[in-house]
Amino acid sequence: MIKIPLIKPDLPKLNRIEKDFRRILDSGKISNFGRYLSIFEKELSSYLDTEVSLVSSGTTGLILALQAIGVSLGKKVILPSFTFMATAQAILYAGGEPVFCDIDEDMTLSLRDLEFLLEKHSDIFAVLGVHTFGLPCKVKEINKIVEDFSKRYNRPIHIIYDSAHALGAEFEGKKIGCFGDAEVFSLSVTKPLVSVEGGVVSSKNSKLIKKINNMRNYGIGKNYNTYYPGLNSKMSEFHAIIGLYNLRRFGSLLRQRQTKARYYLDKIKRLTSFEPQKVYSDKIIHTYKDFTILIPKKLKNKRTKIMYFLQNKGIETRTYFYPPLHQQRFFRKFSNRKLPLTEDISQRVITIPFYASINQKEMDYVVKKLKEAERRFL
Ligand SMILES: Cc1ncc(COP(=O)(O)O)c(C=O)c1O
Known part of the structure; x- marks a missing residue:
């Protein structure tokens, strides 16, 4: 597999x-x-x-x-x-x-x-x-x-x-x-x-x-x-x-990241309802150190199932960053209020595979499986 x-x-x-x-x-x-x-x-x-x-x-x-x-x-x-x-x-x-x-x-x-x-x-x-x-x-x-x-x-x-x-x-x-x-x-x-x-x-x-x-x-x-x-x-x-x-060789590594991120972003946006991280300006360069996407709101409580589905298809994922720090055991004492967007976003994040050497076939496969997961759990 x-x-x-x-x-x-x-x-x-x-x-x-x-x-x-x-x-x-x-x-x-x-x-x-x-x-x-x-x-x-x-x-x-x-x-x-x-x-x-x-x-x-x-x-x-x-x-x-x-x-x-x-x-x-x-x-x-x-x-x-x-x-x-x-x-x-x-x-x-x-x-x-x-x-x-x-x-x-x-x-x-x-x-x-x-x-x-x-x-x-x-x-x-x-x-x-x-x-x-x-x-x-x-x-x-x-x-x-x-x-x-x-x-x-x-x-x-x-x-x-x-x-x-x-x-x-x-x-x-x-x-x-x-x-x-x-x-x-x-x-x-x-x-x-x-x-x-x-x-x-x-x-x-x-x-x-x-x-x-x-x-x-x-x-x-x-x-x-x-x-x-x-x-x-x-x-x-x-x-x-x-x-x-x-x-x-960093120039070449970064260029690969940029080209591949554009390809991934386009496919994810066109073919799925997962939402990539919003970029607020076209005058910035994003490194995509992590490629984190949001599960559509309607699938919010299906994240674990989606991740398990992807894992069974050979795709490694993480939830960066969940739980958010103000809800973590050691840091809770420093917080006494709700952080609405942090709480919503952290419950919907999935970080999917991404690196300078990822190839088109691998990205196509991830997007295809995201699409399948979406259909299955809707
Ligand atoms: C946002 C952020 N800050 C700080 C660090 C710590 O860096 P290091 O692992 O080099 O100590 C990390 C590590 O991943 C990080 O993600």
Whole structure:
């Protein structure tokens, strides 16, 4: 039977990286800010057109970025509830308190609810937007709203973006990576650019990047003296080699994603009543890190059956993101209100297989089975 996995990581063939692996093994320089980390950092910085600091994961990158802007005990940070748990865990690890926000139809931070929360809590310290599945948040509007409240409260309110899904995404011709005080990417195996495990903090603020460079190394500054909070968030040379190799072919990987996503979107829209993630502007580039679609409202309570049907046809699916964070056991205590769109959307999501190397036959098969599921369960 045909088997279509949810994702396939983009990894190099051994012969493409063998020489570099030999080089670090022979020299013994396998970590602690070596040659490959430095080259990867330089090339990534040039690709994103902003400064970057490579770290061991998206999660540690978020923790460090939040601490670097001043998040500490009890500081409130707004984030969407419709995200991966790492976003909220990072706030808690930094000492902060998550304040859950609803989403818009496009599955990114709700502008209306953001305004409501900033009005309700005059002590919000920062806003953490998420470029969900690689669709950029409405960064211009978020910036304007936060700026207006900053003026009103006469103090800065910081903005960080969780860009874990969004390496390669663009907003009105600008690469994601330069918005807010800082942005944080993940380079783990499910992401558009893979370094096996890894993360990137990017920012136009070189002081902040310098600080992160110290924080990722236990907070050590000059003369073996600790200047900042910190942890071991170093990226090894092994990871940097894989990341660098993938960065050098990233243009082609992204183009494949774009072409294939267009094909998938067109077929799903034409042939089924499943609804792809809404894209609010034609001036953005979406990475489709995850290809999440919504079950039509009339089939809402049939999701488990539909997923089971697809599984029996060899198609792997997930429910990203269900349950939403404000309803999860560990985070419930930080929430005391309903988030209507988050709750509706999270009950209707199905993430279907998508990756740069997916082929037309595989996409046709998934769409055909979605159509069959729809007929069967209506
Ligand atoms: C939205 C989001 N933020 C943060 C992370 C954490 O990234 P990492 O797994 O590299 O720690 C992920 C991981 O999938 C994610 O989906």
